[in-house]
Amino acid sequence: MGIPWGSSKKSFLCRLNRYEALTAEVFQLEFTWPGPRPRAGQFFMLKPQRSSVFLGRPISMARWKPAGQGDGGVVAFTIAKRGKGTQELAALRCGEAVELTGPLGNYWGALDEEPLQGPLALVGGGIGIAPCAALAEELPGGTFDFYGGFKSLPFGLERLPPHACIIATEDGSYGRKGRILDFLEPARYCRVYACGPEPMLKALADRCKALKVPCFISLERHMACGVGACLGCTVSTLQGNRRCCVDGPIFRAQEVLFDPYP
Template sequence: MDALPSGFFAKRSILCECTSSSFAAGNIIALQFAWSGPAPRGGQFFLIKPWRSGVFLARPLSVAGWEPRGGPEDGGILRFLAARRGRGTWELADLRAGEEAELSGPLGKPFEAASFPKGPLALVGGGIGIAPLLALAVELGSRPFDFYAGFRSTSFGLESLKARSLAIATEDGCEGLKGRIPDFFSPQGYEAVFACGPLPLLRAVGDACIAGGIPCFLSMEKHMACGVGACLGCTVKTTGGNKRCCADGPVFRAEEIIFDD
């Protein structure tokens, strides 16, 4: 049997108290947990499962926000957004403040926005894909960045965003611009672009950035099981061969990704 990758046992789950649970819009839930482990970075994710659960696998959720209590070792409040789709996320939607869930993380590679310290940045998200970009936005602090957010219908999760500008597009036109957010986005003038959302959005933003010579980083979404690189169940096709979304990503350079037609 092949040896398990290093780190397989390093991320034990921690039983955490849910401090807030609410619906953000439609089937989108907003959850908060008291977390006593290491601080996360924007782009990283956690595996989450209610303590009393009928599902075997925990759900991978990107960190949507982090409020430290004090120093880096003092823990804080983790925020997540999730779309209620399957049994695992229905269970998460049923969590109430004061109940407990098992959290394992932070997992995966973060956005490395600090590598681009000079010019403005663009963050482009679609639907639930805005979650890791909200965490990145907090990390950017006073750095100038523009946020582009696309939704099917009503927007959500943007209340505390401190962007230089915010563009919202909805497919049904009920809020902001009518259409898909990549149609209103150009990478020109940005030092780097960070995106997360459905594959057509990632592809459109990635292609525009590659054509314009602008560094672009895409956070990929895949079904996950182990979340730590052991099961090979979250393959992403790249120019360097198949990579594991959970351990090699979820953030990849746009040029690396091979989108299936």
């Protein structure tokens, strides 16, 4: 049975405060969120008020700035244009209303059984850097290294401490040339937290397993309800099928049964 991580979720119609294009394909949206404080790794369902799509789209919290001690603050999302839903979000203008439902799912560290006794590796591939960047902002400096892998020009790194960042691009246009996993030695870390394309996560899971380094990964699935009701977001694990939206999106890498033909 899933743990109801998202039981404090709420829905609000929020006006878009800020829109920033980061690259031709990636943009950032910022809203004032009056509801419960999200934690890094959690996500929201986003649905513009004027929309031709029926379902909201799950998007990870990329940044959170609290308004004060209690609920409420500014939440930002880093989004890549894919299909109709994300194209609609990309076309929003400041002041337009979007229904935000969240915070949903579990968070980085929720499945950790042992206290942290060493540095963390945060590994983001492409748009998967968003939930890792959110965690980097929650952690004290000096407790992590941030590995970011991109096909070409990077994005979303503005607020990360440069000395803690190892960046690689496949075309060599920025940082080191190659795939980010080529530059990561998991054995140097007490945990690896990662989000990105599933083949990258599978390769990382295999290496961490061989080295006995605990590895936690944030997975993506198509989602309809986002709250555990439709069973549309199955993740196969050693313990049977789990729902990405309420049992995840963060899973122990070694328990996930990856699709051999992604």
